[in-house]
Amino acid sequence: MKQALLLVDIQNDFLPGGALAVTEGDAVVPVANALMPAFDYVVASQDWHPPHHLSFAAEHAGYEPFQVTELDGHDQVLWPVHCVQGAPGAGFASALDIAGIDHVVRKGMERRLDSYSAFYDNHHLNATGLADHLKARDIDHLVVLGLAADVCVKFTVVDALAEGFGVTLVRDGVRGVDMQPGDTQAAIDAMQVAGATIVDSSELLTGLK
Numbered sequence: 001m002k003q004a005l006l007l008v009d010i011q012n013d014f015l016p017g018g019a020l021a022v023t024e025g026d027a028v029v030p031v032a033n034a035l036m037p038a039f040d041y042v043v044a045s046q047d048w049h050p051p052h053h054l055s056f057a058a059e060h061a062g063y064e065p066f067q068v069t070e071l072d073g074h075d076q077v078l079w080p081v082h083c084v085q086g087a088p089g090a091g092f093a094s095a096l097d098i099a100g101i102d103h104v105v106r107k108g109m110e111r112r113l114d115s116y117s118a119f120y121d122n123h124h125l126n127a128t129g130l131a132d133h134l135k136a137r138d139i140d141h142l143v144v145l146g147l148a149a150d151v152c153v154k155f156t157v158v159d160a161l162a163e164g165f166g167v168t169l170v171r172d173g174v175r176g177v178d179m180q181p182g183d184t185q186a187a188i189d190a191m192q193v194a195g196a197t198i199v200d201s202s203e204l205l206t207g208l209k
Protein backbone atom coordinates (compact mmCIF):
# COMPACT_ATOMS: atom_id res chain seq x y z
CA MET A 1 0.00 0.00 0.00
CA LYS A 2 1.34 3.39 -0.99
CA GLN A 3 -0.49 6.27 0.58
CA ALA A 4 -0.78 9.99 0.20
CA LEU A 5 -2.22 12.71 2.40
CA LEU A 6 -5.00 14.73 0.74
CA LEU A 7 -5.80 18.14 2.23
CA VAL A 8 -9.17 19.37 0.99
CA ASP A 9 -9.72 23.12 0.57
CA ILE A 10 -7.85 24.42 3.62
CA GLN A 11 -8.32 27.98 2.36
CA ASN A 12 -8.81 31.32 4.08
CA ASP A 13 -12.42 31.76 2.98
CA PHE A 14 -13.38 28.57 4.83
CA LEU A 15 -11.74 29.66 8.09
CA PRO A 16 -13.37 31.82 10.79
CA GLY A 17 -13.56 35.37 9.40
CA GLY A 18 -13.64 34.10 5.81
CA ALA A 19 -16.40 34.55 3.24
CA LEU A 20 -17.76 31.04 3.74
CA ALA A 21 -16.50 30.41 7.24
CA VAL A 22 -16.75 26.92 8.67
CA THR A 23 -17.10 26.89 12.46
CA GLU A 24 -13.73 25.89 13.95
CA GLY A 25 -12.37 25.49 10.43
CA ASP A 26 -8.98 26.69 11.66
CA ALA A 27 -8.79 23.65 13.95
CA VAL A 28 -7.91 21.42 10.99
CA VAL A 29 -4.69 23.33 10.25
CA PRO A 30 -2.56 21.99 13.13
CA VAL A 31 -3.85 18.49 12.37
CA ALA A 32 -2.70 18.87 8.76
CA ASN A 33 0.66 20.26 9.84
CA ALA A 34 1.19 17.38 12.28
CA LEU A 35 0.41 14.72 9.68
CA MET A 36 2.29 16.11 6.67
CA PRO A 37 5.80 15.07 7.78
CA ALA A 38 4.60 11.47 8.12
CA PHE A 39 3.72 11.23 4.41
CA ASP A 40 5.96 10.92 1.37
CA TYR A 41 3.37 12.61 -0.81
CA VAL A 42 0.96 15.40 0.11
CA VAL A 43 -1.74 16.76 -2.21
CA ALA A 44 -3.85 19.84 -1.50
CA SER A 45 -7.00 20.91 -3.32
CA GLN A 46 -8.13 24.49 -3.80
CA ASP A 47 -11.58 25.74 -4.65
CA TRP A 48 -10.65 28.18 -7.43
CA HIS A 49 -13.54 30.07 -8.95
CA PRO A 50 -13.69 32.73 -11.66
CA PRO A 51 -15.10 36.05 -10.32
CA HIS A 52 -18.66 35.47 -11.56
CA HIS A 53 -19.00 31.79 -10.79
CA LEU A 54 -22.63 30.67 -10.91
CA SER A 55 -22.40 28.99 -7.51
CA PHE A 56 -22.38 32.52 -6.06
CA ALA A 57 -25.76 33.81 -4.85
CA ALA A 58 -24.68 37.27 -6.02
CA GLU A 59 -24.98 36.04 -9.63
CA HIS A 60 -28.67 35.17 -9.19
CA ALA A 61 -31.08 38.09 -8.76
CA GLY A 62 -33.34 37.68 -5.76
CA TYR A 63 -31.36 34.85 -4.17
CA GLU A 64 -29.51 34.79 -0.88
CA PRO A 65 -26.59 32.56 0.09
CA PHE A 66 -27.56 29.02 1.14
CA GLN A 67 -30.73 29.04 -0.95
CA VAL A 68 -31.04 26.47 -3.71
CA THR A 69 -31.71 27.26 -7.36
CA GLU A 70 -31.68 25.22 -10.53
CA LEU A 71 -28.72 25.46 -12.85
CA ASP A 72 -28.60 23.53 -16.13
CA GLY A 73 -31.20 21.11 -14.82
CA HIS A 74 -29.49 20.43 -11.49
CA ASP A 75 -30.08 21.75 -8.00
CA GLN A 76 -27.36 24.25 -7.11
CA VAL A 77 -26.77 25.48 -3.57
CA LEU A 78 -25.90 29.16 -3.74
CA TRP A 79 -22.92 30.26 -1.69
CA PRO A 80 -21.45 33.58 -0.66
CA VAL A 81 -18.77 34.79 -3.09
CA HIS A 82 -15.77 32.68 -2.08
CA CYS A 83 -12.39 31.44 -3.27
CA VAL A 84 -12.08 33.77 -6.24
CA GLN A 85 -8.96 32.94 -8.22
CA GLY A 86 -5.98 34.91 -6.92
CA ALA A 87 -7.91 36.60 -4.11
CA PRO A 88 -6.59 36.29 -0.52
CA GLY A 89 -9.63 34.20 0.42
CA ALA A 90 -8.61 31.55 -2.08
CA GLY A 91 -5.14 31.23 -0.60
CA PHE A 92 -4.14 28.40 1.67
CA ALA A 93 -4.58 29.07 5.37
CA SER A 94 -1.62 31.19 6.45
CA ALA A 95 -0.78 28.76 9.28
CA LEU A 96 -0.72 25.78 6.90
CA ASP A 97 2.78 24.46 6.24
CA ILE A 98 2.57 24.85 2.47
CA ALA A 99 6.21 23.82 2.07
CA GLY A 100 4.99 20.31 2.86
CA ILE A 101 2.61 20.20 -0.13
CA ASP A 102 3.86 18.29 -3.18
CA HIS A 103 0.97 18.84 -5.58
CA VAL A 104 -1.97 21.24 -5.81
CA VAL A 105 -5.21 20.42 -7.64
CA ARG A 106 -7.63 23.25 -8.42
CA LYS A 107 -11.35 22.87 -9.07
CA GLY A 108 -14.50 24.89 -9.77
CA MET A 109 -12.87 26.87 -12.58
CA GLU A 110 -15.75 26.59 -15.06
CA ARG A 111 -18.34 29.31 -14.54
CA ARG A 112 -21.44 27.15 -14.92
CA LEU A 113 -20.14 24.11 -13.10
CA ASP A 114 -19.50 23.65 -9.40
CA SER A 115 -16.97 21.13 -8.15
CA TYR A 116 -17.11 19.97 -4.57
CA SER A 117 -14.93 16.94 -5.18
CA ALA A 118 -11.21 17.17 -5.86
CA PHE A 119 -11.69 14.48 -8.52
CA TYR A 120 -14.74 15.54 -10.57
CA ASP A 121 -17.17 18.42 -11.03
CA ASN A 122 -20.58 17.92 -9.44
CA HIS A 123 -22.07 16.34 -12.57
CA HIS A 124 -19.04 14.14 -13.31
CA LEU A 125 -18.59 15.79 -16.71
CA ASN A 126 -14.88 16.50 -16.31
CA ALA A 127 -12.12 14.99 -14.21
CA THR A 128 -9.59 17.23 -12.50
CA GLY A 129 -6.81 14.77 -13.33
CA LEU A 130 -6.15 13.96 -9.68
CA ALA A 131 -7.00 10.26 -9.97
CA ASP A 132 -4.61 9.78 -12.90
CA HIS A 133 -1.96 11.85 -11.12
CA LEU A 134 -2.10 9.61 -8.04
CA LYS A 135 -2.32 6.34 -9.98
CA ALA A 136 0.72 7.33 -12.05
CA ARG A 137 2.60 7.45 -8.73
CA ASP A 138 1.24 4.06 -7.63
CA ILE A 139 -0.68 5.67 -4.79
CA ASP A 140 -3.63 3.50 -3.84
CA HIS A 141 -4.65 4.85 -0.43
CA LEU A 142 -5.59 8.35 0.65
CA VAL A 143 -5.69 9.84 4.12
CA VAL A 144 -8.12 12.74 3.87
CA LEU A 145 -8.85 15.80 5.97
CA GLY A 146 -9.94 19.39 5.42
CA LEU A 147 -12.99 21.52 4.76
CA ALA A 148 -15.85 21.20 4.68
CA ALA A 149 -16.70 17.75 5.99
CA ASP A 150 -20.28 17.77 4.73
CA VAL A 151 -19.52 19.27 1.31
CA CYS A 152 -16.13 19.06 -0.42
CA VAL A 153 -14.58 16.43 1.87
CA LYS A 154 -17.59 14.13 1.52
CA PHE A 155 -17.74 14.41 -2.28
CA THR A 156 -13.97 13.92 -2.52
CA VAL A 157 -14.03 10.81 -0.35
CA VAL A 158 -16.96 9.24 -2.20
CA ASP A 159 -15.25 9.85 -5.56
CA ALA A 160 -11.93 8.53 -4.25
CA LEU A 161 -13.58 5.29 -3.16
CA ALA A 162 -15.36 4.98 -6.52
CA GLU A 163 -11.98 5.47 -8.23
CA GLY A 164 -10.67 2.47 -6.32
CA PHE A 165 -8.59 4.23 -3.68
CA GLY A 166 -8.71 3.11 -0.10
CA VAL A 167 -9.65 6.05 2.11
CA THR A 168 -8.97 6.91 5.72
CA LEU A 169 -10.81 9.98 7.00
CA VAL A 170 -9.19 11.91 9.83
CA ARG A 171 -12.09 12.66 12.16
CA ASP A 172 -10.44 15.51 14.06
CA GLY A 173 -9.09 16.95 10.82
CA VAL A 174 -12.48 17.91 9.43
CA ARG A 175 -15.17 20.45 10.29
CA GLY A 176 -18.51 20.97 8.54
CA VAL A 177 -20.81 23.73 7.34
CA ASP A 178 -23.88 22.18 9.01
CA MET A 179 -26.45 24.05 6.93
CA GLN A 180 -28.81 21.69 8.75
CA PRO A 181 -27.80 20.60 12.27
CA GLY A 182 -26.26 17.15 12.11
CA ASP A 183 -25.04 17.39 8.51
CA THR A 184 -21.42 16.84 9.51
CA GLN A 185 -22.05 13.69 11.49
CA ALA A 186 -24.34 12.40 8.72
CA ALA A 187 -21.56 13.05 6.19
CA ILE A 188 -19.04 11.15 8.31
CA ASP A 189 -21.47 8.26 8.64
CA ALA A 190 -22.07 8.31 4.86
CA MET A 191 -18.32 8.23 4.15
CA GLN A 192 -17.96 5.27 6.48
CA VAL A 193 -20.85 3.43 4.81
CA ALA A 194 -19.24 4.15 1.43
CA GLY A 195 -16.09 2.40 2.63
CA ALA A 196 -13.89 4.95 4.37
CA THR A 197 -12.15 4.11 7.63
CA ILE A 198 -12.61 6.83 10.26
CA VAL A 199 -9.71 7.48 12.61
CA ASP A 200 -8.38 10.14 14.92
CA SER A 201 -5.08 11.78 13.95
CA SER A 202 -3.48 10.58 17.20
CA GLU A 203 -4.19 6.94 16.26
CA LEU A 204 -2.79 7.60 12.81
CA LEU A 205 0.42 9.18 14.09
CA THR A 206 0.96 6.29 16.50
CA GLY A 207 0.37 3.78 13.70
CA LEU A 208 2.71 5.53 11.29
CA LYS A 209 5.66 5.64 13.72
Ligand SMILES: [Zn+2]
Pocket: 047, 048, 049, 055, 079, 082, 083, 108
Ligand atom coordinates in the same frame (compact mmCIF):
# COMPACT_ATOMS: atom_id res chain seq x y z
ZN1 LIG B 1 -16.83 26.84 -4.24
